Amino acid sequence: MELSFPLPRSPSGKVYRWCPNEECAPRLFLLGDAQRPEDIDVTVLKRAPGTTGTTCPYCGQDADDDEFNYGGDIEAVQRYLEWAAVRDINDHLVKMARDFNRSMPRGSLFSVKMDVKPDHTPEPRAWREDLIRNLACDRCGRAYGVYAIALFCPDCGSKNLHVHFEREIELVLQQIDLAEQVAENGGSELSYRVLGNAHEDVVTAFETYQKASYKIMVRRAFSKEEAAKLAGKGAIGNRFQNIDRARELYQNLAIDPFSVLDPDELEQMRLNIEKRHVIGHNLSMADEAYAGADSREKPGTTVAILSEEISEFALTAKKVIVELERLL
Numbered sequence: 342m343e344l345s346f347p348l349p350r351s352p353s354g355k356v357y358r359w360c361p362n363e364e365c366a367p368r369l370f371l372l373g374d375a376q377r378p379e380d381i382d383v384t385v386l387k388r389a390p391g392t393t394g395t396t397c398p399y400c401g402q403d404a405d406d407d408e409f410n411y412g413g414d415i416e417a418v419q420r421y422l423e424w425a426a427v428r429d430i431n432d433h434l435v436k437m438a439r440d441f442n443r444s445m446p447r448g449s450l451f452s453v454k455m456d457v458k459p460d461h462t463p464e465p466r467a468w469r470e471d472l473i474r475n476l477a478c479d480r481c482g483r484a485y486g487v488y489a490i491a492l493f494c495p496d497c498g499s500k501n502l503h504v505h506f507e508r509e510i511e512l513v514l515q516q517i518d519l520a521e522q523v524a525e526n527g528g529s530e531l532s533y534r535v536l537g538n539a540h541e542d543v544v545t546a547f548e549t550y551q552k553a554s555y556k557i558m559v560r561r562a563f564s565k566e567e568a569a570k571l572a573g574k575g576a577i578g579n580r581f582q583n584i585d586r587a588r589e590l591y592q593n594l595a596i597d598p599f600s601v602l603d604p605d606e607l608e609q610m611r612l613n614i615e616k617r618h619v620i621g622h623n624l625s626m627a628d629e630a631y632a633g634a635d636s637r638e639k640p641g642t643t644v645a646i647l648s649e650e651i652s653e654f655a656l657t658a659k660k661v662i663v664e665l666e667r668l669l
């Protein structure tokens with residue numbers, strides 16, 4: 342006998358999935374429904390969407406759908422079945438007691454009455470939460486939820502780094518809009534602070550996406566011991582906050598995703614990364630090192646943060662991320 346049981350769903354209608362790879366972190370992601378694009382080109386996809394098989398969006402592991410079952414869902418099914426069985430037996434006993442009591446002769450000297458309390462235990466329900474980031478694959482249209490960043494579509498297995506980075510840019514542009522609204526309402530200092538945060542977010546996202554991709558590529562290219570050495574915390578540190586040091590790391594893989602930038606773009610990126618240091622660590626006041634890098638600002642004065650500069654910086658960073666995705 343085969344029972345099918347609907348998995349508990351999150352408020353947005355997604356089910357929990359759990360990566361079978363024990364070394365994967367954070368393992369949990371959510372799978373939603375798909376709005377398939379009309380012009381879907383199956384030949385460029387790793388797996389035809391909707392067919393069996395799942396790819397972990399974090400580590401890229403492929404396995405059968407069943408291997409991605411979430412332990413909590415299995416427990417929820419067991420709890421439900423136990424509840425349903427107890428309820429069935431109780432219903433049966435209540436009915437038996439009623440029949441027995443009815444069969445007792447009335448008016449006799451002795452009477453026996455059977456009393457079974459009906460079971461009112463509520464049906465067990467599993468609570469499933471949505472994760473913060475909810476996206477849809479731009480190739481197959483499958484909606485999914487992850488914590489903050491992911492590299493692959495769980496349905497068609499496509500590399501999805503660009504979809505996630507575009508979402509980062511979208512959030513940065515929303516912060517720029519917000520800063521402009523605040524400035525219009527006379528909050529120029531707050532507006533400057535919000536712009537500074539938007540600028541910092543570009544650097545943080547750029548660093549995080551590089552780190553995540555680098556780790557996966559190293560794990561795929563080297564033995565377990567070598568990979569642990571090359572992609573360990575000490576080996577990576579904050580090297581992806583610096584173009585030259587990031588390029589040194591990429592040499593381990595014989596790649597250079599920065600090669601897609603022209604010298605001007607590289608120089609602008611260098612300056613923006615310097616600026617981030619000043620914004621994040623020095624209350625946006627230029628220090629000696631920054632004043633040396635960009636002669637426009639004197640030490641101790643606040644650096645200019647322009648919205649066009651931030652969005653341009655984000656688009657330049659995206660070029661590198663798209664190249665990184667191609668190399669992944």
Ligand SMILES: [Zn+2]
Pocket residue numbers: 390478479480481482483494495496497498499
């Ligand atoms: Zn997909």
